[in-house]
C-alpha cells in the first residue's frame with residue numbers, strides 16, 4: 001500500500017491524485033519520476049477524499065497551494081460538478097479526471113489518452129465491446145464512437161448501458177457477446193475490488209482481438225488472465241495511466257511530458 005493522506009492532513013505539495021480508495025494509485029510515483037526527469041522542484045501526493053466531502057476538500061487543497069489534482073474512482077462526476085468550466089468531453093462523459101484548482105477548470109484526459117494507446121494495436125475492424133458504463137466507460141465509448149468504431153456496451157446494470165448507448169449511437173447488450181470485436185475493454189471496477197471474472201464468453205472472442213483492462217495491479221487481473229488464456233494481445237491499465245497522466249501534466253505545466261520516464265517508474 002502506497003503512502004497517502006486524509007485530505008484534512010494533506011501535506012504541502014503542488015499536485016495530487018484524489019480518490020476513495022487511493023492507496024493503490026501509481027500516479028504519485030509516475031508524476032514524481034516526470035519531475036525528476038525534468039529537474040522540476042514539484043511534489044505530487046495521494047489524498048483520500050470521500051465523495052460527500054469533495055467540494056470542501058478541493059477548496060482546502062486549493063487554499064493550501066495545490067495547483068491541480070487528478071481525480072480517480074469514484075469522484076469524477078463530483079469533479080465535473082465542482083468545476084466552473086470544463087472541456088467538451090468531460091461534459092459529454094459527465095466525468096472529469098483533471099482539475100486546475102486555481103481557476104476551477106476541468107478536463108478529461110482519459111478519453112484522448114485511451115485513443116493514444118490504441119495506435120500500436122493496429123485495429124482494422126474498428127469494432128469494440130465495452131464492459132461497464134461508469135465514468136471511464138462513458139469517456140471511452142464517446143471517444144471510440146467519435147473515432148468511427150462500432151461500439152457495443154454491456155453493463156451489470158443494464159439500464160445504464162442503454163442510456164450510454166443511446167447517447168453515443170452505440171448498441172447496449174443484455175449479455176456481453178463479443179461478436180466480431182477486435183477490441184474488448186474492461187471499464188468496470190470489478191478488478192479493483194479484487195473481484196473475479198466478468199460473464200464474457202472468452203471462447204467466442206476472435207483471436208486477433210486485443211483485450212484492455214483499465215485496472216492495473218502487480219499480477220495480471222482475472223480479466224487479462226482470461227484473455228491471455230485465449231491467446232489475445234493484452235494491455236493493462238498502466239498504458240492508459242501514462243497516457244492520461246502525461247496529458248494532465250502537459251495541461252497543467254505547458255511542457256512536454258517525459259512519457260518514457262513515467263512508464264519506467266511504474267513498470
Ligand code: NDP
Nearest residue numbers: 132133134135136137156157188189190192214237240241
Ligand atoms: P465507476 O465507479 O464510474 O464505474 C464502475 C463500473 O464498474 C460500473 O459500470 C459498474 O457497474 C461496474 N462494476 C462495479 N463492480 C462490478 C462488479 N462486481 N461486476 C460487474 N461490474 C461492476 O468507475 P470508473 O469508470 O471511473 O473506473 C472503472 C475502473 O477503471 C476502475 O478500476 C478504475 O481504477 C479504472 N480506471 C483506470 C484508469 C487508468 O488510468 N488506468 C483511468 C480510468 C479508470 P454498475 O453500473 O452496475 O454499478
